[in-house]
Amino acid sequence: MNTNLTVAIVGVGLIGGSLALEFKHRLGIKKVYGIDKDPQNLRKALELGLVDEAVSLDRGVRDSDLIVLSVPVDALPQLALEVLDMVDNQVVIDVGSTKVTLIKAIKNHPRRKRFVATHPMAGTEYSGPKAAMIGLFTGKKVLVVDAQDTDRDALSFVKEIYRAIGMNISYIDSDSHDLHAAYVSHISHISSFVLALTVLDKEQDENNILDMAGGGFRSTVRLANSAASMWTPIFLQNRDNMLDVLDAYIDNMLAFRQAIASGNKKDLNILIHRANMIYEILNITQPNILTTKTLSHEWKE
Amino acid sequence: MNTNLTVAIVGVGLIGGSLALEFKHRLGIKKVYGIDKDPQNLRKALELGLVDEAVSLDRGVRDSDLIVLSVPVDALPQLALEVLDMVDNQVVIDVGSTKVTLIKAIKNHPRRKRFVATHPMAGTEYSGPKAAMIGLFTGKKVLVVDAQDTDRDALSFVKEIYRAIGMNISYIDSDSHDLHAAYVSHISHISSFVLALTVLDKEQDENNILDMAGGGFRSTVRLANSAASMWTPIFLQNRDNMLDVLDAYIDNMLAFRQAIASGNKKDLNILIHRANMIYEILNITQPNILTTKTLSHEWKE
The missing domain is CATH 1.10.3660.10 (6-phosphogluconate dehydrogenase C-terminal like domain)
Structure with a gap:
């Protein structure tokens, strides 16, 4: 795959941080930005080398090809709307454990089709950037939710990324x-x-x-x-x-x-x-x- | 420790079979007898090399230095009494997960002091001789229950055996x-x-x-x-x-x-x-x- 990409990770905890590691070290993606409302988390993520640079949400969204939203699900709907407002042709994904509320929130957004809702079935009992680890996703399942509501190029791109980090893809609707x-x-x-x-x-x-x-x-x-x-x-x-x-x-x-x-x-x-x-x-x-x-x-x- | 010993394992399942493996292959104990009321289990234990010889309960008790009772706890009280009836100076242990009923049953037996009630805190979700594995007990805890009611030599012998297979000993009364x-x-x-x-x-x-x-x-x-x-x-x-x-x-x-x-x-x-x-x-x-x-x-x- 083309690795001359920039990715922004919003929320550099266990999942966001582990994805960042995969992107940088397994896929060789050129640039991984870190964004987090908790400055301590962000500092830790930089210190651990999970991300290349800490940036603002605006800059991260504007300058990236892929924006990953890995924040608690109560913060997701508002964040997704905010990010979609700034999106042009980029692709946005979330990795949350619930989907109905999120998808309802973005349903009528003019950029809805740039959003791919995903749920990687991987995790540990630890949290925060320190818990990030490489190999977390290998051989695991990722669910792509309401795939029919996204642009084909966005879906293909996200599938390519998940396959490249060793995940198996299944499809499901948000209610199910x-x-x-x-x-x-x-x-x-x-x-x-x-x-x-x-x-x-x-x-x-x-x-x-x-x-x-x-x-x-x-x-x-x-x-x-x-x-x-x-x-x-x-x-x-x-x-x-x-x-x-x-x-x-x-x-x-x-x-x-x-x-x-x-x-x-x-x-x-x-x-x-x-x-x-x-x-x-x-x-x-x-x-x-x-x-x-x-x-x-x-x-x- | 003296390895010129004969041990009888009554019930060659996960725990009995794993103890047999430790006794033979780690401790180098001379002879390990297998006893099981299920002939299929016994055949399997021989086939897997868990025990050296399949014998009757009578012969196992008579010819062994140590008799290990590793059967379900509803069969334990009756079996313990039966074995104690045949015991002279041998040592008998059980490895069951409950103790009050068992200890009450053997309380007044003239050979009570040859019995050491123990509970190795080790296991897996599998059962039967096929589930037996070496290393199951390493670094784990074994509880010795109502130790004051056993002969000192019997207690020392059992402690020596458990330590030799890598277990840490704690003491507890049967109610607790x-x-x-x-x-x-x-x-x-x-x-x-x-x-x-x-x-x-x-x-x-x-x-x-x-x-x-x-x-x-x-x-x-x-x-x-x-x-x-x-x-x-x-x-x-x-x-x-x-x-x-x-x-x-x-x-x-x-x-x-x-x-x-x-x-x-x-x-x-x-x-x-x-x-x-x-x-x-x-x-x-x-x-x-x-x-x-x-x-x-x-x-x-």
Whole structure:
């Protein structure tokens, strides 16, 4: 691809910063501007070498071929409108976790078709420029939302960029996106937050947590470090879908509670066997276990 | 340590099989017997080289220095009594996830002091002999429960074995063990099972799950593959503690639901910030991020 490009990243946190790294170091894109309303974030992004230069929003939009909006979803609609107001033929993308509110906001903008709504399904439980990392997107899925509402050249360009950083593209409409994001991704975060809160409520002595915290607990509670500044706006913007999936979650939790309270072994087995089926769908297969043949070598060394 | 020993593993699944691997291949223990009421499991364990020989329970107990009981917790009390009946000066340990019922069952046995109740805080979401792996216990915690009720030589021997396979030992009484196991480990499993059930309920089309299932979902739902044969007995044996922690979990989930339903940004932020505190306790620090200095080299190659 043509790498003689300038890209502006608005919001140099985990996702914006990681994209900047990919653009500069994997794709060799000529110039990556950083824009952030938090001067500390911006300074850190420069210091870490995530971006080449800190610029104003005006200059970033005017001088770039691609503008990436990677800010919390409550700030996105207003920012998207502001950026589209300044856009001529550039391409603008967002990387937010909810789409309905954003797309409704820009619906009637004369430059709507320069905007491509995208959701890279990649992240970690850390946030800010320090959390940026290369390779975050490799082999992951990116959802392109309401693709029919964008100019063909803009769409092609964005697809080329995402493919170049190793992502697989799927297409979805904004209503379905927000629904399924709630049902799979957003509820996982709530489940992890609630686990953390519960353990913190019940355990006054940290040592008891440390004694009992095996790999299973750590894995399940991993997302509980996720940032409120990112997730509170997601939950609120996706309110109706969240309530829907929360009620289903609570019903299933009550089914477990009821089976345990009544000592119903059969019901518990059924619930667990049904839960096990998620592994078939995710196509997770048991990792190859080292056999003693390979082991004897290893341990003899 | 003296490796001229014979060990019998009763139940050659994930934990029993992994201990067998450590004993044979890391510690160089002379002979490891496998015992399992499921002939398929036993055949598999032999085939994988987890154990040297399949024997009857009688012979295993009679001819071994150490007998490891690694069976589901509902089978443990009866098995422990049966084994203690045959024991002379051997040492018997269990590796179960609940202790109160077991320890109550063997309390008045004349050979009680040859029994050391232990709980290695290690496992994976897989089960059976195929899931056995070396290194499972390295650097992990093992809890020794009601240590005061065992003979000193038996305790020393068991501590030596666990240290030799790289585990760190903590001590706890059986009531506290079951309470804190429920509060941290067992609730994590329920939380993961319920997440899986909820996603399966809401998503009829697997593709929607696959599109939205990022690393976060996979991590949170990981334990949902855990085996009903192991976990149903744990939940039922630890019933009162489970109900206690389940109610706390449901209360916290309802707090999230209420904050989202009423659009209460402040409450949501408070809940998430409180949940974030689990990371300080677990002392999880952000991994070192590759900076562009190291990256430029990497990507130039």
